[in-house]
Amino acid sequence: MTRNQITHxxxxxxxxxxxxxxxxxxxxxxxxxHLSLCDDCRARAAAFDSVGGAMIDGADTVELAQDSLAATMARIRASKPQHETPAPRAGLFPAPLRDYVGGDLDAVRWRPVGMGVKQAILPTSRAATARLLFIPAGAAVPDHGHRGTELTLVLQGAFCDEVARFGPGDIEVANEELNHTPVAEIGADCICLAATDAPLRFRALMPRIAQPFLRI
Structure with missing residues (x-):
């Protein structure tokens, strides 16, 4: 994946x-x-971190324990920078995702959704759901809207919808205003990481019937 080709x-x-x-x-x-793939967003995230640090610097002070500085410095030395430039990786998944999957693509436990589409739900808190999606080249995800926010990060291949084309490294941010039918581009199967904080809103009957079982 070439970082400078990321446009979303x-x-x-x-x-x-x-x-x-x-x-x-x-x-x-x-x-x-996404930050592990995108130089632009990683730089912007670091800027927001700096703003937050400046706000803390300007806050009212309180008395600390005598060993607070030593304990803080020890934790800093033991940790890695949050937005360090990632090292070149082998395989498809960046490090943050690989840690959740427990490996790379061959470690994913896919479950069929229908029409060749597969998903793998990842273990996270119940406030939102993260899943890997496998969409065969040329296949479409059923037309749907959103009751909340959906983030879709392309890891392999590409998909097109009513908004734009999204290729490797691109991320689509969808909200309640968007209704779309993502279609995987011909040429390569599309693999995405998607996160939702509310169930999708399907128009067709069959996806609505299957929705509770598929947790979408």
Whole structure:
């Protein structure tokens, strides 16, 4: 994946919420995975972190325990920079996602959804759901809207919908105003990481019937 080919990025609101630590776990995973691929968003996230640090510097002071500084410095030395430039990786999944999956693509436990589409729900908190999606080249996801926010990060292949074309590294941010029918581009199967904080809104009967069982 070539980072400079990424054209669809995270919003400032999402990056600020990520920096503040207020996003659900599933959204944090999707944002962190995109940041590991996107130099632009990683730089913007670092800027928001700096703003947050400046606000803390300007806050009222309180008396600390005598060993607070030593304990803080020890934790800093033991941790890695949050937005460090990622090392080149082998395989498809960036490190944040690989940690959740427990490996790369061959470790995913896919479950069929229908029409060749498969999904794998990842373990996160119940505030939102993260899933991997496998969409065969040329196949479509049923037409749907949203009751909340959906983040869809392309890892392989590409899809097109009523908004634009989304290729590797691109992320689509969908809300209640968007109704779309994503279609995987011919040439390669499309694999995405998607996070939702509310059930989708399907128009067709069969997807609505299957929805509770598929947790979509």
């Amino acid at each position: 990025h995270l919003t400032d609101a999402l990056l600020m919420a990520y920096s503040a630590g207020t996003l659900p776990e599933a959204f944090n995973l999707t944002v962190a995975t």
